[in-house]
Amino acid sequence: MPASADRAQAVVAFGGGHGLSASLQALRLLVADLVVDDLTAVVTVADNGGSSGRLRGEFGVLPPGDLRMALAALCGEHQWGDTWARVLQHRFAGHGEMNGHVIGNLLIVGLWEQLGDPVAALDWVGRLLGTTGRVLPMALTPLDIAADVRGLDPDEPGRLTTVRGQVQVATTDGVISAISLDPPNPLPCPEAIAAVHAADWLVLGPGSWFTSVIPHLMVPRLRDAIVGSDARVIVTLNLAEQAGETHGFEAADHLAVLVEHAPQLRVHTVLADARQVGSGLADLEHVVRATGARLVLDDVALDDGSPRHDPVKLAAAYTRILGGA
Known part of the structure; x- marks a missing residue:
């Protein structure tokens, strides 16, 4: 459903843990300001x-x-x-x-x-x-996340090893190449599918990239609803790498692996913190252009220096994005 400037809008946010919590605290403020009138969180269910x-x-x-x-x-x-x-x-x-x-x-x-x-x-x-x-x-049955991880065998650093379990994937010492779900075609939540169909905006991230954000795009019927939706997709990038899960990642890497897992995903806006992108800006701009999206750089981080989003600043950024579409 395309967004309309003359009414409040419906938003579905995907993720889990602290990242989704920050996004929801921000989006809740948009409901209070009558920018959003229908807010739904679709949450990963793979924690073990x-x-x-x-x-x-x-x-x-x-x-x-x-x-x-x-x-x-x-x-x-x-x-x-x-x-x-x-x-x-x-x-x-x-x-x-x-x-x-x-x-x-x-x-x-x-x-x-x-x-x-x-x-x-x-x-x-x-x-x-x-x-x-x-x-x-996001699904009505418990899920397990499996990851193909490179670098766990010192004798064969290029060999892929399968790591199973949300906690194990999030704390791996290797480099994650791709993830999958077990079962691979879980029963999605019908109400979540309906919320996607009715949405004006879909928000992916921030959060643990391989264990909270990307898993939504691995549930086949939910992915089909997301990529087939007329809603505009916002990807909110993390402020820093996550030890184990995205060690060594810059902003561009987060966006690139997201698109690799869901090539049909049409991203409307990529939101990143202007200060945190730093020297990786050129790479991020290149990947954003390749996806056909627009890049919004804003101040969305807490001022204490920690790699966490400030819900008030994030709300202001979301308001500008939704109002300027």
Whole structure:
């Protein structure tokens, strides 16, 4: 659905973890400013570590952690929203079996057991929290990420080795060449497909590139919906390489591997931080031109020097992009 300048617009954001959380906090501000009137988060479901991995292994459910973080990011900045966001994110300490579990994960899994419907359960959690927007899983079955990794064998540094599992892929010592999903054709969330069809804008990134962003483009029916959509695609680039997952990557590398995994993806806008691109600007401009997109350089990083997006600055950048299309 093409964007219209005379009305608020529908946005679907894809990702997981802290990257998607930053994007959602920014987009939530656009809803408050009436720039966006329909906001949906589509979240990866491949986590196999920590509290999420334990619950997934014990109950055979979707890993709830990234879904929980997205719900918390959509809580409003008022007493109710702030309190429930902190409760949702509270992690138990101690030395027993509850150590490391997160209240929000347990709440989500409990509702899944009660209702037998993962989407309905997430909607109920959203109502409890008073979230701005909806949170959906990218698939209705738990997934595993497998990566072809080069450089793990010192005797044959060019040989590809398969690394399996979200945590293992994210922390590999090698160089990731490509990823795949197991199962390769998972059942997508129908509500996520419908949200893509109704969207004016689709936002990919920031986030863990190979384990949170690209996986959405590896679910065949979801990828088909994204590449076939009339919505305009924004790719928000990370501010720095990620140890293990994208070691040695510059901004241009992030965009290049994204397009390699989904050659039919039509990118409208690539958003990068002006200060972080640095000497890699020429390479980034070249890759952006090759994709037929436009490059927007803006100030979207926190001022503390950490490679994290500032939700307020990111919101301002998104507003300019959506308003200037």
